[in-house]
Amino acid sequence: MRFPADALLFDSDETLVSSLRSVKRVWSRWAESYGMTLEEAMARVEVHGRPAAEIVAALLPADQAAEGLRRLIDAEVADALAGGVVPVPGALALLASLPEDRWAVVTSSSRRVAGTRLGQVGIHPKFLITSDDDITRFKPHPEPFLLAAERLGFDPARCVVVEDAPAGLAAGRAAGMATIALTTTHRPDQLDADASVADLTALSARVTTAGDLEITVG
Incomplete structure (x- = not known):
């Protein structure tokens, strides 16, 4: 064709x-730091193809969202730089x-x-x-x-x-x-x-x- x-x-x-393994690794650790498993987070909000800011805002209280997003982005960048x-x-x-x-x-x-x-x-x-x-x-x-x-x-x-x-x-x-x-x-x-x-x-x-x-x- x-x-x-x-x-x-x-x-x-x-x-x-x-990047799927990197994403799962980082998001699992991030979710656990907020008292959730990755599976619980995914059950609460559709994650594939959505901006991280939207996902974080849907998962965390408003007063934690900005810091949560910063921590998540830092972790994703670090994992990629480590060969993830x-x-x-x-x-x-x-x-x-x-x-x-x-x-x-x-x-x-x-x-x-x-x-x-x-x-x-x-x-x-x-x-x-x-x-x-x-x-x-x-x-x-x-x-x-x-x-x-x-x-x-x-x-x-x-x-x-x-x-x-x-x-x-x-x-x-x-x-x-x-x-x-x-x-x-x-x-x-x-x-x-x-x-x-x-x-x-x-x-x-x-x-x-x-x-x-x-x-x-x-």
Whole structure:
């Protein structure tokens, strides 16, 4: 399957960076420090694909939320710097084949956490959209992807979203973009996308002589 496009828009965690073990490790310790297990915290609030600030605000009293968020971000950064993250298979090769102005990372993580995790695996995007940017609505709302398309200077209809989470894929569809799902965190039947792959070794991209970006699945 081929997708003619101008740009690729990637989620970060479990799309470019394998961080699930780090996230579970850090969040488990953080939750326990507030008298919860990770399972109890996840039962109280949906965590996947949401900004940490929203999750912390839903779990802690208002007078503890700011300090709780600071402690969480510090711990996530420290774990990444200690080698807690690795690239998703195929990520580095795929990005190396793309001009830097033809792709962006769009994540619900904070800029500090996302930048650290990406940097630790050798990914340095020119365009990085995070929860710290001027975004008022997060995935599954299309605003983050629309902002990325605007900053890249391309029509949203000519952008392709690569995501592992239902909320991110829904955001891409709502933005009028084609979607490719990675089955790194969900089963294929849980992901509504134009195509799905196990990891990024199944994707390739090239700039055509006409200047278009041709993305191939398989």
